Amino acid sequence: MPRLTPADASLILDHVVGDASIPTAAANVLLAGLPFPDRPTPRLLRSLLLRRLATDPVSTAALDSLQLLASLPDPDPASPVSAAHLAVAAFLACSAPDFDAAARALFARPGGRARRAVDDEEGGDPALASSEALVVADQFEAAVGNAFSQEVLKGLFGDRAKAERRVRDLLAAEWAAIGPSRLELAAEQIVGDGAVETWRAADETVRAKYRILGGKEKTREILSKIEDRISTPQVHKVIHDLKLSCADLHNVVDDPLPAAKAAADKVLAARMDKAVHINDEEFNNQAANCSIAGPSAVNDQGDTLRKGTPSSLMDWNPTAQSLLWEDSLDPDGSRSQSHRPHLPSPRRIPVSPLQVAENKARRRRARRWSSVEEETLRKGVEQFGSSNWKDILIHNPDAFIGRTTVDLKDKWRNMMR
DNA sequence: GCTAGGGTTATCG
């Protein structure tokens, strides 16, 4: 099996990892097994960050995840990412052993980490910046060295459960807004509302692929919609005009078809009479010349030759002629116009050559057995024995396509020779 | 209905 390309792996990861109902443990197995795409989709990155946040919601790493989340394209304006980011940063400052150091590192100007993210003047991220965030950053900056302010802030932001709740709210909102995967979008184009336009723009090769993806019912439904859309008033007018011009043509020209058909029937009837007559003659000649009928007819001919009778079959019966009703070709590939001699055969005696051609099924074209078929047959015989061709066949429907139990038996016989 | 075995036909060297 060919190895999965990074592009295909990207589609799978985008679809599966971005599905909130897939447990993170399962998503991690996929991530470990598939090549990670060079350019992951925003949906994949978003879902990875959300999964990381779910396992570790209020830490420095969570702050990283939130900042990355805010930097992804197409942010949800209603997303609580800003509030969550602030809640985590504030909790980290409040829970640190050294409030002053932590508050400075996070909120002091210039360069405090959370300050840089929420303050426009520090080049803040629009998705994280807000007037509320700026007020809180200022409060933390002012609280450095101020025990009273620190106690107030700890009361407001020092609760881990509260900070985690903020992050969880964010997770729920982001998962809800994560949108369809690339595969879902593609499926929507092929079998969803946009299907008619997609199918109409596709050539037959591409449509063949769509048929497999969409299934029989859906394909029929879409194609019928395409037909409907083609039936515009202009199309109806063209059809109407064509019918009118046909009627005009019939008025001035006699339709030659009925006369041609009658002539053909007449010729056919005459040929049938002649063929039956010839068969009767053949039968009578045989009855007179051959004492034995059956598969030994060829040998009978040999006997007649030895007895000094005419050396050619046409000599043997100078009045005999054969008609070729089947699509037989001469060895040089051209359709024979001559009357070919043929041996008297008991099968031909009582019936019309036409009936023979119609009733006898055409022999199947010989198809070589593949090594896979041979191997499957070997294993089948090993498993079921060499008298259970039906079992071997029905247990290997994929290997023995177009083979019958008799074919299996014959092939085994050949293999054992 | 299934299998075994003989017969027929096509293909290949």
Added chain:
DNA sequence: CGATAACCCTAGC
């Protein structure tokens, strides 16, 4: 043209 493989026919269970 003979050998062989693939396929066909049919008796017997």
